[in-house]
Amino acid sequence: MNTMNTAVVRAARSLTPTVTQYWLTGAQGAARLPTAVPGQHVTLRIGPRLKTLTVVAVSDDGYELAVRNRHRGGRRDVLSPRLHVGAPVAVSSPGGHFTAEHAAPFTHFLAGGVGINPILAVLTAGRLRGWRLVYVDRGEGEFPFLDRIEDLAREQGGTVEVVDTGTGGRPDWTEVVARIPEGSTVGVCGPTGMVADVRNAVARESGKRLLVTDEPAAPIVGGLPETVEVECAKCGITFRAAQHQPLLDELKRNGVAVSSSCRQGICGTCEIEVRTGRIDHRDEVLTDQEKAESGYMIACVSKAISDRLVLNV
Ligand code: FES
Structure with missing residues (x-):
């Protein structure tokens, strides 16, 4: 990680029942926090924990961020109890390229939950000639920043399609991508499964460009069986993964799209559903019960105990 800067939580407010907005200042x-371009990400260190978040907006003295602090099944984000007004936070310098500069003049955006954050940042810059957005979240009262997005759509002539997966089910991302005209840029940010589906759909169609926020994972050392057979049920790819590498890296190296962020087993971005296989869980995301059930794994840090895994990616 790059040099950390010393910050403090200046303000916080609930955006939705599960998402909180924060303002960090030096x-x-x-020293003042380094200049960031909205849409870039920063990594926060609070105590021993790390979390990577998008800079939604910048002010003279800091960054606006938004965090989903309750996840699937009501699980609480490990950092949220420590993110309170006045809390000291170490913040990395900003990085990443999901910014207005890298979007196409007309971009088709696909957002899942707080994946709206970098997309809001790009739209707020006001540099696009046009845009369409499919915004997916679950539950009435969720959809963080929807009011700002709708204001921008009115001002800029953008189009927003809102999909509540609680009532409408999950979109078929292959169909959504197929409807996007050839030659378009598709900007996607959301949960791992959604980004993987979109990435696979874009890869199958020539002439579409993908703009994503995730980064490569760093190698870690350790493991049980030296290699493991990994079958990816959704994309049909099977390969042998070396256990001294993070499974996340092995998946990406073999052409399987998986989102990642903290690469420390903290943020949950790289969570993958496990259909078959036993897991040595090394993350701080899943509950003890979830670890015992091994229905999911965190691919950046956890390892296979069994010789074969079948993953729902
Ligand atoms: S990338 Fe954050 S838990 Fe794996």
Whole structure:
């Protein structure tokens, strides 16, 4: 990780029942936070924990961020209890390229949950000639920043399609991508499964460009069986993964799209559903019960105990 800067949580407010908005500023007596371009990401270190988040907007003295602090099944984000007004936070310098500069003049955006954050940042820059957005989340009262997105759509002539998966089910991303005209740029940010589906759909169609937020994972050392057979049920790819590499890297190296962020087993971005196989769980995302059931794994840190895994990617 790059140099950390000293910051403090200046303000916080609930955006939805599960998403909180935060403003970070340089701590008193410390240097100002480095300049960020909205849409870039920063990694926060609070105590021993790390979390990577999108800079939604910048002000003279800091960053606006938004965090989903409750996940599937009501699981609470490990960092949210420590993110309160006045809390000291170490913040990395910003990085990443999901910014207005890298979007196409007309971009088709696909957002899942707080995946709206970098897309809002790009739209707020006001540099696109046109855009369409499919915005997916679950539950009435969720859809963080929807009011700002709808204001921008009115001002800029954008189009927003809102899909509540709680009532309408999950979109078929292959169909959604197929409807996007050839030659278009598809900007996607959301949960791992959604981004994987979109990435696979774009890869199958020539002439469409993908703009994503995830980064390559860093190698870690360790493992049980030296290699493991990995079958990816959704995309039909099977390969042998070396256990001294993160499974996340092995998946990507073999052409399987998986989103990632913290690469530390903290944020849950790389969570994958496991159909078959036993897992040595090394993350701080899943509950003890979820780990015992091994229905999911966190691909950046966890390992296979069995010789074969079947994953729902
Ligand atoms: S990338 Fe954050 S838990 Fe794996």
